[in-house]
Amino acid sequence: xxxxxxxxxxxxxxxxxxxxxxxxxxxxxxxxxxxxxxxxxxxxxxxxxxxxxxxxxxxxxxxxxxxxxxxxxxxxxxxxxxxxxxxxxxxxxxxxxxxxxxxxxxxxxxxxx
Amino acid sequence: xxxxxxxxxxxxxxxxxxxxxxxxxxxxxxxxxxxxxxxxxxxxxxxxxxxxxxxxxxxxxxxxxxxxxxxxxxxxxxxxxxxxxxxxxxxxxxxxxxxxxxxxxxxxxxxxxxxx
Numbered sequence: 001x002x003x004x005x006x007x008x009x010x011x012x013x014x015x016x017x018x019x020x021x022x023x024x025x026x027x028x029x030x031x032x033x034x035x036x037x038x039x040x041x042x043x044x045x046x047x048x049x050x051x052x053x054x055x056x057x058x059x060x061x062x063x064x065x066x067x068x069x070x071x072x073x074x075x076x077x078x079x080x081x082x083x084x085x086x087x088x089x090x091x092x093x094x095x096x097x098x099x100x101x102x103x104x105x106x107x108x109x110x111x112x113x
Numbered sequence: 114x115x116x117x118x119x120x121x122x123x124x125x126x127x128x129x130x131x132x133x134x135x136x137x138x139x140x141x142x143x144x145x146x147x148x149x150x151x152x153x154x155x156x157x158x159x160x161x162x163x164x165x166x167x168x169x170x171x172x173x174x175x176x177x178x179x180x181x182x183x184x185x186x187x188x189x190x191x192x193x194x195x196x197x198x199x200x201x202x203x204x205x206x207x208x209x210x211x212x213x214x215x216x217x218x219x220x221x222x223x224x225x226x227x228x229x
Contacts, residue, residue, distance in 0.1 A: 004156075033216070042117070042202070042219035043157075058216065090156055102147070102217065104156035 002026050004105035006091050012111045013081045021076040021108050023091030031094045032074035033058075033102070034066065036087040043090065049074055081112040115140045115207045119220035126193055127228050134188040134223045136203035141181045144206040148177050148188050151200045151222070160201075161188070193227045200224050 004025045013019055025032065030051045035043040035058075045058030049068040063085060065077045074093075078085055091105040116139045126132050136146070145164045149157040161170045161177040163186070169178040176189040186203055204217040 040221060042221045043204075043217070044219075045216055048216060092157075101159045101162050103159070106156040107154075 006105040010109045024073045025093040029093035030096045033092040034076045035090045083112045086112045115218045117220040123224040125226040136186040138184045142208040146205050149202045195227045198227050
């Protein structure tokens with residue numbers, strides 16, 4: 001009963017390095033999301049995918065790219081990491097487009113030094 | 114731009130007390146409002162979802178109300194327990210965020226500590 005699984009859980013990067021955060025859900029959900037959580041700012045939407053084959057920008061997309069590899073997987077890529085991207089990243093999914101209960105992964109802690 | 118505020122930022126209560134957490138939002142054009150629980154080092158778990166046409170939702174000891182016209186929601190926790198200690202976040206799904214996808218605007222949360 002995995003739900004939404006994110007890897008890695010912890011990562012330290014040097015400024016300028018690239019990396020990809022992986023996310024997979026086993027609930028046959030159509031829509032997937034990437035949020036970041038920073039102290040005092042709440043969660044903010046980076047990118048989302050309403051359905052397989054589509055992706056759209058959220059509130060804070062700069063410095064990130066995403067790929068909806070298939071219905072299960074939605075990855076987030078940092079091409080050239082910056083200290084401002086130090087954050088906790090959460091992947092989430094919902095059954096379909098529309099206003100449904102959202103399910104979150106356990107988060108990926110990223111530090112850029 | 115939609116903004117979501119939660120007050121207080123932190124709350125400490127003795128076990129057994131009934132308590133209310135507050136959430137306010139600036140734009141009443143929302144599809145729904147959700148309350149989440151977040152334990153330290155963990156993801157968010159949805160507790161209650163209130164559609165814009167509803168006034169309240171209940172689950173066990175939790176009751177959430179929604180007053181869209183005034184831009185307010187409350188989460189009522191009855192007979193609090195130490196296991197209720199966590200951060201509670203509210204989030205709205207704004208109508209003007211584009212499309213029907215469940216894109217959420219979050220508050221910064223209330224950190225609740227229930228003392229045994």
